Amino acid sequence: EAGVAQSPRYKIIEKRQSVAFWCNPISGHATLYWYQQILGQGPKLLIQFQNNGVVDDSQLPKDRFSAERLKGVDSTLKIQPAKLEDSAVYLCASSYRGLRNTEAFFGQGTRLTVV
Amino acid sequence: GQQVMQIPQYQHVQEGEDFTTYCNSSTTLSNIQWYKQRPGGHPVFLIQLVKSGEVKKQKRLTFQFGEAKKxxxxxxxxxxxxxxxxxxxxxxxxxxxxxIFGKGTTLSVSS
Structure with missing residues (x-):
């Protein structure tokens, strides 16, 4: 079974530039998450999708971050414009929405450095 | 909003010693999961606990969910x-x- 695919793996941009990350979840997984993990901290949920609908985006800085999952499969996360404090690893995860098994499978992440 | 806190933040042990990390939520939880992240890696699912007072074991690892599910x-x-x-x-x-994830406990082990 293929895992969660993310690209790119690494990205370096200057502040005020724009950047986009892509995620392809495990086939059949209805739930997709984007997390931001700053070095030394736990993953912070940015947004959670159920199919193509948003379940929770309360911690997404909507003035600069946006995310979409138009067809309920893959997803993109965009930052525009980037700030220095956005430097982090952006993790995408997916889970099968079942009553008993809701473990999240994580991708390798995209390490973003804003200079 | 919902907060999940973990202690300690760091723990160093000698190989063979025991280790425990604690997790506390500000609200009652439907379920709780545990993940492990190796240096440079991504979080990997270990286990899920659902029932009040549940205890599960995986070889040398023992997981407990409190009676109040917090x-x-x-x-x-x-x-x-x-x-x-x-x-x-x-x-x-x-x-x-x-x-919602806690901030994690980083374990180092010296041989």
Whole structure:
């Protein structure tokens, strides 16, 4: 079974530039998450999708971050414009929405450095 | 909003010693999950606890879910160097809602 695919793996941009990350979840997984993990901290949920609908985006800085999952499969996360404090690893995860098994499978992440 | 706290933040042990990390939520949880993240890696699912007072074991790892479903613990017996990493708990208030992670406990083991 293929895992969660993310690209790119690494990205370096200057502040005020724009950047986009892509995620392809495990086939059949209805739930997709984007997390931001700053070095030394736990993953912070940015947004959670159920199919193509948003379940929770309360911690997404909507003035600069946006995310979409138009067809309920893959997803993109965009930052525009980037700030220095956005430097982090952006993790995408997916889970099968079942009553008993809701473990999240994580991708390798995209390490973003804003200079 | 929902908060999940973990202590300690760091723990260093000698190989063979035991290790415990504790997780506390500000709200009652529907379920709690534990993940392990190796240095440079991504979080990997270990286990999910659903029932009040539930205890589950995986070899040297013992997981507990509190009676009030607001706290949890992970205990490792006789640590090995392969146990090195950061252990996160993650909880949901209700099934299908946001999965919120704690800040993690980083375990280092010296041989």
């Amino acid at each position: 706290n949890s613990s992970l205990h490792i017996t006789a640590t090995q160097t392969t146990d090195v990493g950061t252990y996160f708990c993650a909880g949901r208030r209700q099934a299908g809602t946001a999965l």
